[in-house]
Amino acid sequence: xxxxxxxxxxxxxxxxxxxxxxxxxxxxxxxxxxxxxxxxxxxxxxxxxxxxxxxxxxxxxxxxxxxxxxxxxxxxxxxxxxxxxxxxxxxxxxxxxxxxxxxxxxxxxxxxxxxxxxxxxxxxxxxxxxxxxxxxxxxxxxxxxxxxxxxxxxxxxxxxxxxxxxxxxxxxxxxxxxxxxxxxxxxxxxxxxxxxxxxxxxxxxxxxxxxxxxxxxxxxxxxxxxxxxxxxxxxxxxxxxxxxxxxxxxxxxxxxxxxxxxxxxxxxxxxxxxxxxxxxxxxxxxxxxxxxxxxxxxxxxxxxxxxxxxxxxxxxxxxxxxxxxxxxxxxxxxxxxxxxxxxxxxxxxxxxxxxxxxxxxxxxxxxxxxxxxxxxxxxxxxxxxxxxxxxxxxxxxxxxxxxxxxxxxxxxxxxxxxxxxx
Numbered sequence: 068x069x070x071x072x073x074x075x076x077x078x079x080x081x082x083x084x085x086x087x088x089x090x091x092x093x094x095x096x097x098x099x100x101x102x103x104x105x106x107x108x109x110x111x112x113x114x115x116x117x118x119x120x121x122x123x124x125x126x127x128x129x130x131x132x133x134x135x136x137x138x139x140x141x142x143x144x145x146x147x148x149x150x151x152x153x154x155x156x157x158x159x160x161x162x163x164x165x166x167x168x169x170x171x172x173x174x175x176x177x178x179x180x181x182x183x184x185x186x187x188x189x190x191x192x193x194x195x196x197x198x199x200x201x202x203x204x205x206x207x208x209x210x211x212x213x214x215x216x217x218x219x220x221x222x223x224x225x226x227x228x229x230x231x232x233x234x235x236x237x238x239x240x241x242x243x244x245x246x247x248x249x250x251x252x253x254x255x256x257x258x259x260x261x262x263x264x265x266x267x268x269x270x271x272x273x274x275x276x277x278x279x280x281x282x283x284x285x286x287x288x289x290x291x292x293x294x295x296x297x298x299x300x301x302x303x304x305x306x307x308x309x310x311x312x313x314x315x316x317x318x319x320x321x322x323x324x325x326x327x328x329x330x331x332x333x334x335x336x337x338x339x340x341x342x343x344x345x346x347x348x349x350x351x352x353x354x355x356x357x358x359x360x361x362x363x364x365x366x367x368x369x370x371x372x373x374x375x376x377x378x379x380x381x382x383x384x385x386x387x388x389x390x391x392x393x394x395x396x397x398x399x400x401x402x403x404x405x406x407x408x409x410x411x412x413x414x415x416x417x418x419x420x421x422x423x424x425x426x427x428x429x430x431x432x433x434x435x436x437x438x439x440x441x442x443x444x445x446x447x448x449x450x451x452x453x454x455x456x457x458x459x460x461x462x463x464x465x466x467x468x469x470x471x472x473x474x475x476x477x478x479x480x481x482x483x484x485x486x487x488x489x
Contacts, residue, residue, distance in 0.1 A: 094124055097385050097392065098150035100143070101129040102136040102375060103199075109409035113402075117395060123388055144169075149382040151389035155196060156375045157448055158189060164378055170195050171379040171386055178397035181416045183276055183439040186376040196376025197393045198415035200406065203431035203442075204264060204338030205356030205369035212243055212333045212352075223357040224367045226302060233309050236333055243333070248309035250326040250335040252318045253467035258460025260336060261303075264370075265463065266455055267447040268359045269299040273366040276439045283446040289488025291481050295362075300466070300476045302361030306336065307467045315467050339413065342425025354426040356434065369434050372445035373415055451487065458483050 101110055107129040114125035128150070130139035140153055144167065153169075155161050164170050165188075172193045179185060179194060186196025206223075213220060216236045222228045236248050253261050270286070271279045282292060307315060311331065314322045327335040328350055334357075335341075345354075360366050379389045396402035397416050406414040407421040413428045414421075417436050422429050434441055447455055462479045465471045471479065 094122065095385055095388055096124040096126060097152065097383070097388050098126040098128060099152040099377070099389075099392075100136075100140055100150045100154065101127055102131050102154045102156075104129055104131040106410040106412070109405060109411075112409065113396070113405040116401060116405075117392060120401075121391075121395075123392070125392055149380055149384075151380055151383040151385055152377050152392070153380060154199070154375050155186065155378050161186065161188070161195065164195075165190070167382075169378065169380045169382055171381045171390075173197065173379065173390070176390060177394055178416060181397065181418050183435070183442065184371070184373040184415045186373070186378075187277060196373075196378055197397070198373035199375045199377060200410075200412035201371055201373050201415045201431060201435060202339055202413070203356075203369055203371035203434065204336075205358055205430075205434075206249075207327070207335040207337055207341075207354055207356055207427060207430075209327070209330065209333050210353035210355055212245065212330065215243060216333065220355065220357045224360050224365045226298065226361055226363055229302070229360055230305065233305060237309060244330065245333060246326070246331040247311045248333055249306050250323045250332040251306050251310040251315050251467075252320065252323040253307065253315055253463050254317050254319065255461070255464060256319050257323075258456040258463070261463035262455035262458070262460030263447045264338070265303060265336070265359075266450075266459055267370055267445055268302075268361060269296060270446040271370065271443045272359060272368075273362055273364070274443060276442055276444050279444040279446060283449045286450065286484050287487060289485045291484050293477065293481065296477050296480060297473065298361050298363070300473045300480070302359070303463065303476070304466060304473050310467075316464070337427075339425060339427035339431045342423075342428050345427075346425060354430065356427070356430045366443075368441040368443050369431070370445060371431060371435050371442040454483075454487070458486075 101107060107127065111127045114127050118124050130136040136154065143150065155164055172195060173179065173185070174194045178197070182198060184198040184201055185194045186198070187193070188195050208220060216239050218232045218235060223232050233248050236243070240246070270282045274281060282295070285291065311326055314326050323335065323337070324341060324344055326332050328345070328348060356369050358366055358369055377393060379386055383389065396405065403414060403419045403421055406412050407419060407423050411423065413423050413432050423432060459480065462476060462483065466476045
């Protein structure tokens, strides 16, 4: 009897809160599948704020860490669950979404004019991905040491300026109290820096952001631009010869970061993902980026990309509501606060005026705000799996060890790429 009464009370409460038919519209709900556990709490709080303002409930479901995203989202799709918004991370993910009929084109969305980092379909040229955040890297510098050396970073935008700056700083090592010009690690455990991030300089430096496939297309055909590759090899040799030898050849990530933090070098070859380390240590010097300017002509930009993108699922029931949520994130102060202050990200939109807490992240944001001519894209992840780190990375190590010359590097790199010919 008690169970029956309990059920009756629950039913009555549902009736009271639901109201009579026609009293109000049923609540609209959309689901966003998130792949970054680090922002789960901030994203949920933002979704709640959005619901309070619009009445649209945004359900956040996060996969990551010990619950990998890719198999989890695949399992949802296999079960017939079609969330309004999910994440893709590159060409392979895009192809999967396209083949599954889950791509909604976003060309007319109001936020598009405010970013240069949307994901563009490689098959149609239409915009399909909302950039979640941006990451970037150039050649990081210690502003205080650079000023003491009397070097203006604005002069370091071509190889002549780079060589002049390096030679000048090297001649002031004792005065500056440094051991070398650059903190660089090119050992066997650092091929993600050399075989991926460094190679991306060869692939995209100086190319228009949305027309940057020239050299990756050549590479995938088994071809290289020999003159460009030589310029790149000479630049890497410049970095290596101005690095701390032991750190360069046998040091790891911690060693490289430590050399820069402790003022043993003026520059470091790393990206804004290092900011949390600097924050934890509490360094007190200002930092910024100059380009990896290995070409004779001026290339005044750094490498900036969006590692992941929100896609609006064409199979979902509330496509417009999903678009509206993304627009609110990109185009309102509440959205800006969420992206930068709560989630700690570098927003991919020029109208965002908030400064992220990390210095390299602020530098990335400043470069992005200068416009598309000052950013170069990421193409290193378009190389075949394992090719950058496993095949090209060891060639950099040989150059760092001075076991091969620049000519040898160009030859070995070219030979390796030739194996990719169809």
